[in-house]
Amino acid sequence: MSSTADRLSAKSTTASATPLEAATMRHVLRRLLPFLMLCYVFCWLNRINLSFAALQMNKPLGLTATDYGLAAGLFFVTYALLELPSNLLLHKFGARRWIARIMFTWGIIAAGMALVVGPTSFYVMRLALGAAEAGFYPGILFYLTLWIPAAYRARTYSYFLIAIPITGILGGPLSVHLLGLSGLGGLMGWQWMFICEGLPSIILAPIVLFYLQDKPADAAWLPPDQKAWLTEKLAHEEKRIEHRSAQSVLAAVTNPTVVLMALMYFSNVLLLNSVLFFLPQIVKGFGLTMRQVGDFMIIPNALALVAMIIWGWNADRTKERFAHAAAANMLAALSLIAAMLVQDPVLRGAALSIAFAATLCMVVPFWAIPGSFLSGASAAGGIAAISAMGVTGGFVAPYLIGYLKDATGGFTVGFLLIAAFGVIISAVFYLVGTTQQKARDAANVVADARA
Numbered sequence: 001m002s003s004t005a006d007r008l009s010a011k012s013t014t015a016s017a018t019p020l021e022a023a024t025m026r027h028v029l030r031r032l033l034p035f036l037m038l039c040y041v042f043c044w045l046n047r048i049n050l051s052f053a054a055l056q057m058n059k060p061l062g063l064t065a066t067d068y069g070l071a072a073g074l075f076f077v078t079y080a081l082l083e084l085p086s087n088l089l090l091h092k093f094g095a096r097r098w099i100a101r102i103m104f105t106w107g108i109i110a111a112g113m114a115l116v117v118g119p120t121s122f123y124v125m126r127l128a129l130g131a132a133e134a135g136f137y138p139g140i141l142f143y144l145t146l147w148i149p150a151a152y153r154a155r156t157y158s159y160f161l162i163a164i165p166i167t168g169i170l171g172g173p174l175s176v177h178l179l180g181l182s183g184l185g186g187l188m189g190w191q192w193m194f195i196c197e198g199l200p201s202i203i204l205a206p207i208v209l210f211y212l213q214d215k216p217a218d219a220a221w222l223p224p225d226q227k228a229w230l231t232e233k234l235a236h237e238e239k240r241i242e243h244r245s246a247q248s249v250l251a252a253v254t255n256p257t258v259v260l261m262a263l264m265y266f267s268n269v270l271l272l273n274s275v276l277f278f279l280p281q282i283v284k285g286f287g288l289t290m291r292q293v294g295d296f297m298i299i300p301n302a303l304a305l306v307a308m309i310i311w312g313w314n315a316d317r318t319k320e321r322f323a324h325a326a327a328a329n330m331l332a333a334l335s336l337i338a339a340m341l342v343q344d345p346v347l348r349g350a351a352l353s354i355a356f357a358a359t360l361c362m363v364v365p366f367w368a369i370p371g372s373f374l375s376g377a378s379a380a381g382g383i384a385a386i387s388a389m390g391v392t393g394g395f396v397a398p399y400l401i402g403y404l405k406d407a408t409g410g411f412t413v414g415f416l417l418i419a420a421f422g423v424i425i426s427a428v429f430y431l432v433g434t435t436q437q438k439a440r441d442a443a444n445v446v447a448d449a450r451a
Contacts, residue, residue, distance in 0.1 A: 020225060020226065021233075023226060024226040027223075027226060028147055028148070028216075029156065031219075031221060035212070036140060036144075036163075038163075039099070039140075039208070040140065040167075041170075042200045043103075043106070043133065043136055043201070044163060044171075045167050045171045045197050046110040046129070046133075046197060047075075048168065048172075048276060049193055050072060051278070052172070052175035052179065052190075052193065052280055052294070053179075053194070054281065055179070055281070055284065056182075056188065061117070061119070062118060062119065063122065064402075065403075065405045065406045066399070066405075066406050067119045069398040069400070069402020071123050072273075072277045072402075073395035073396065073398045074127050074130065074395065075126045075129055075130035075394065076130060076269075076391045076394030077127065078130035079130035079134045079394070080130075080388045080392050080394075082135065083135055083138060083384050083387055083388035083391070084384040086135025086139065086384070087138050087139055087142060087384030089135075090135060090143075091142070095214050096208055096209055096213065096214060099140070099143070099208050101205075102136045103136070106132040106201055107200070107201030107204075108132075109125065109132045109198075110194060110198030110201065111195045112125060112128075112194075113198070114190075135384065138388075141383055142383050144157070144160065146214070146215050146234070147234075149233050149234060150368075154316040154365050154368035155313050155315075155316045155364075156312075157363070157368060158311065161308060161360065162304075162309065164304065165300075165302065165304040165305035165308070168297055168301030168304070169297075171197075172295075172298060173291075173294045173297075173298070174197075175197070176293065177294075178196055179193055180290075215231075216231050256436070257433070258370070258385055260429060260432055260433060260436075261366070261369065262385065262389035262390050263390075263425055263428075263429070264326075264366070264426070264433075265366065265386055265387065265391075266392060267333075267393065267425040268329055268363065268422075269390050269392075270422065271332045271397075272356070272359040273394045273397040273398055274397045274398075275336070275355055275356045277401075278398070278401060279356070282348075283297075283349065299349070299353050300352065300353035300354075300356040301356075303353055303354070304357035304360045307358075308357075308361055311324060311328065311364050312365065315365035315368065316368075320365075321365040321366070321368050322369070322430060322433035322437055323434060324365040325362050325366040325433075326429045327426075327430075328358045328359070328361040328365075329358070329362045329422055329426040329429070330426040331354070331361075332354075332355045332358035332359040332422060333419040334419070336351070336416075336418070336419040336422070337423075338351040339415070340415050340419075401415065404417075
């Protein structure tokens with residue numbers, strides 16, 4: 001993963017960057033990205049493994065599609081409720097301490113999923129897991145704003161977020177292999193899967209305390225000239241934002257752009273979790289074996305890995321973050337509609353793969369937007385508010401699809417409803433968001449002229 005970071009960091013610097021700037025960004029990206037990606041790999045693994053566990057545990061535990069969908073969604077209830085306070089605590093106590101705490105508690109509970117014995121305990125453990133993990137994702141996004149100047153953020157987020165398709169490429173076959181351990185030690189395969197995939201987060205938690213620093217000024221590994229340049233650059237950007245639009249946390253949470261972004265993220269989470277929690281079941285319906293299902297999951301994730309890097313680079317090059325986010329979400333929604341309207345398994349698999357990749361491409365330019373108009377505690381609060389309001393879609397999507405599957409006998413109705421909502425929100429986000437961005441750009445020109 002470190003060699004990947006070297007290649008990506010080399011591409012991250014702009015053509016007009018000074019040698020000091022280029023060297024600093026390469027140094028920072030090489031140091032932070034591989035480790036943060038590794039942490040997020042195990043975070044995401046503890047999300048996607050539920051979709052594979054469902055292939056083996058639903059029947060013996062007496063879980064209907066509605067039960068499974070409800071449990072999958074309950075994770076996002078406590079996650080959403082605690083995300084904002086978690087991110088504010090991260091800002092107060094420092095990222096490395098809070099990220100380590102999050103990873104340790106979610107690792108214990110993720111492994112503890114092996115203790116589930118029926119619907120009620122399943123619901124309780126999913127609620128606990130959501131509470132434990134709350135704040136990790138927006139916390140990392142906020143943490144990166146403390147290290148990465150604005151011009152580099154979209155592509156940096158794309159590099160960080162390729163941890164998601166990497167997890168899918170590696171995690172699918174791994175999860176299927178662990179499912180094959182049924183009978184070992186008197187445990188079922190799905191129990192071994194939860195235990196084995198929860199332990200790495202527990203092990204990584206104390207390493208976070210020693211490896212990460214809260215800000216560039218604390219980094220002994222950064223040469224003095226690079227530390228000075230980066231600290232001054234980030235301070236200048238923060239001061240510029242505060243001078244233009246100083247906001248309290250409450251004002252940031254109710255900012256119209258924040259509300260618009262929350263709605264857009266809600267749509268994206270609906271689309272992503274529709275595919276994420278049910279794709280293995282849909283693919284298995286094609287007549288594939290368990291192993292073939294795991295192998296198939298490499299396809300959408302490999303596609304996403306390549307597309308996210310290209311999409312993030314182009315978003316930074318054009319500086320059209322709203323347009324890039326809207327286009328990706330629209331493509332995801334339309335691809336999901338196509339997947340439900342075609343009967344051929346190959347075409348349906350291709351459409352679902354495109355939908356999955358497009359949902360991940362959306363978040364790359366999307367999370368570069370808040371740092372352009374929020375800073376400090378308002379940035380921590382605003383990012384967490386967008387994430388918290390948006391991830392409620394993680395509850396709605398699996399529960400709605402599971403309920404409608406039990407009611408109608410198939411996935412079509414639920415997927416089409418969610419996709420139609422995605423089309424509408426994507427169009428609104430593009431029209432309103434680009435208008436707001438033009439207004440902010442005009443204000444920047446005036447402010448810079450006065451300065």
